[in-house]
Amino acid sequence: MDVDVLIVGGGVSGLSAAWWLAQRGVAAELWERAPTLGGVVGTRRVGGYAMESGASLMLNFRPEVTAFIEQSGLAPEKLALRSDAPRFVVQRGMLAQVPTRLGSQAFTPFWSGCGRLRLLAEPLIPRGGDEAETASAFVTRRLGCEALEKVFEPMLASTFGCDPDLAQARAVLPRLTALEQRFGSIAVGVLVRKLRRQAAPAMEMFSFKGGMQSLIDALARNPGVSVRTECTAAVLVREPDGWAALACTREGERRLRARHVVLSVPAMEAAELLDPNDPELAALIGGLEYAPLAVVHLGFERAAIEHRLDGMGFLVPRAEARALLGCQWSAGVLAERAPGGRVLLSAFLGGARAPQIAQWDEAAIAGAALDQLTALLGLRDAPETTQVVRHTRGLPLYHGNHLRRVRDVRERLRRWPGLHIAANYLDGVSTRDRIVSGYAVAGEICSQLLAASGGRRPEREHVRPVPRRREARGATI
Template identity: 40%
Template sequence: MTVETLIIGAGISGLSTAWQLAQAGCSVAVWESGARLGGKIATDYDPVSGYTTEQAASMVLNFRPEVSRFLQETGLESCKLIRSPTTKRYLIHQGQLREVPMTLSGLLLTPLWSWPAKLRLLLEPFIMQQGHANETVAEFVRRRLGSEMLDKALGAYISGTLASDPEQASAQAILPRLTALEQRYGSLTAGVFAHKVLNKKQASETEGFSFQGGMSALVEKLAVGIASKIHLQHKLVAVSPEHNGWSVVAQTPTGEKSLWVRNLILTTPAPATAQLLKYFDKPLSELLTGIQYAPLSVVHLGVKKDNIKHAVSGTGFLTPPKEKTVINGSMWMHSLFQNRAPTDHVLLSNYLGGARHPEVINWDTQQCIDSVTQELQDLLGLSGHAAWAKVDQHAQALPLYHGHYMQRQQQIQQCLRQHTGLYLQGNYIGGVSIRDRIIQAEKLAQVILSKTASHSAQTATHHETTIPINR
């Protein structure tokens, strides 16, 4: 059977797109250079110690109906593992953990922010719109909410969750929901009020979940439905436009493999994609080369509960950029999901590096473990050493939506309009979360299916007008 659409890369972007196209009857294939599926998504279970860890994404946070529908259609809904209802979360404040208030009264009483900062927050509805197209997260938050909210709250989210620098990250790209509220309603407060009151019936609650067996179950479930279409150890080495389509060459264990396809989808990281495209579109290649990535090290520590003085029954903590700790954030996985740690033990997954401390990627395993252990001794009252430890390192963990990101994306799309049938689907476009990747996959699948239907209709019309009629 002729392959109509070829997807390069079997991470969540590639697999989600392939699944959507296959379900619609599209002829599709997936080439993956490695020997396993999932990209950075991988769940590891240590049968000796009893700990279950995630190498990268640890859960899905969803508030979009498209993702809910996708989970239903793929059968993943029945595999969901909802996170524990614990609401406690913490920030480091002056070297100590402080609980983040989740109510208005708690916000007014918390020592996290000064009274001038709290009053400044209450003035948000009266702040005029004065943003600009390339406004950074730091500029946006200071303008709307004040400096303390950036320094002690949202800055921690940007650097801890997205591994980015709030002083460089694009507000429109990183905080699309907040910037959209300002554009539509004039203020964040008015926007939130309108959504809660006027759109309450349409609003979706944010739900956090993993899957039975961990995040790898997401990859495995998608792969089952398209197993015959996936080809591992197929490394794309050459791409060229040819006859209204694309000629591709891959290196495989049995030699070179060539193929012509009408649609080519590249889900590879920006630097790798740039190398593939540089021979026929240098400007596009240079735009992709300019996208930077943050390195990330994840240090998992298994600890006996009796060896920790601080309560670890919440979601974890984030670190504001001005705090002097190497840990950007810590997720208390034993508290979020069942069966992540043996009885009477806790599992703390700590995130290091990012744009805040990129040099950490050069540390060896022991240095990472020692640094995290020392900081948790101060923050959590950890006594002694961890009972178990594991480190996952990613030199190119997350793309940074820094600088004139939106302008760069517009230029990339302009270049792509010159190449019919070529699509870029990496997480450097449209968001880095699993939720974002599923949404982008559905959007791209609809574009390709619409194009295919149009092509089929044109072909049928052409045949009808050229077939001679015998009388």
């Protein structure tokens, strides 16, 4: 056997699995198709602006992520966002501030009279719904359709790229659906936890001084793993005591035998590798749909933007009929993303709401973003720089009965000892969930290696325990 673990894919999922394995002293080799690591995450510096190609912020409440940030030395790099920073959504072509405090919901003009009454009636709504319930049905049933259209739809459309009419509530809103299941009401659940002093784990939103590239660099600073870029896994075959893999590289073929393989590539690539071994598993994974996403970065002189740019950005509900999902600006805590006197606007377009952007060229995407931002933010001048990042398969869609599909995949994986999946199409799209998933897969592999070696622990193991916490099953938010 050449190596204990082969990891295929060098995005946050694969890098996290490698990082946690190295903490436990397990040797791994990682293959990445692209010339650089990070997958959809990375920060490009253009004319003094720091432009994120994908993820731009982390929203964390998981101890695994906190442990990783501390143990990897990333803590001093963190740029925390104020949790009370104003958030905006578009309402009839204007930016409206979203009331975030529970107590303020009764008085804010953000809600109509009926919408407010419907929110206040939430504790009176009987428990209901089943596993197949969609996110739209769940939110409408508990909080009313105004809450769905003004807040939840734009939030889900931007974080998951999904259509809440098709997405499974328990997959995309696991914490809220768990509160209903446990307490019969979201508001009662929050209140009971407060009274019992079982406060939800602190929620932190942050980026890093070097942008999200700092996260990738910290994950990649890992002497325990041998990383090969421009190394595309092409064949994977089960052998009696492990897996044989073949990759195409610039130098020719690379062959490797590993006890365990972690697949951290997008669903279509995973399905191609799995098909010769298990066509049924390949079909389950390959059948997953993705939504295209585009990020348009626009650099402006501050004086060219009329809006006061407080808070961090805005989301766009579907009622506004725009391809734009939302926009973040660099004013405030993310000021380091733009040179002095300048502001970077980062607009997100596409998702399940506007899949047509996959057919648009860069000029059309940038033009659509600029048109819509001009009206919403009062742009007085042309941007001094424009960059478009396109992701044809941006985010996997948790549409249909996603949790059943995940169970089926996990069930099927049991037939293949030594085969593991850590990827965003199974258990959460956020970078937080990717780090948690890497932690889980590393733990699984270590237990299996330990059992196979008769309990002999690796000499280089220096893992520090991460506090355990009960968590609603599902993805993010």
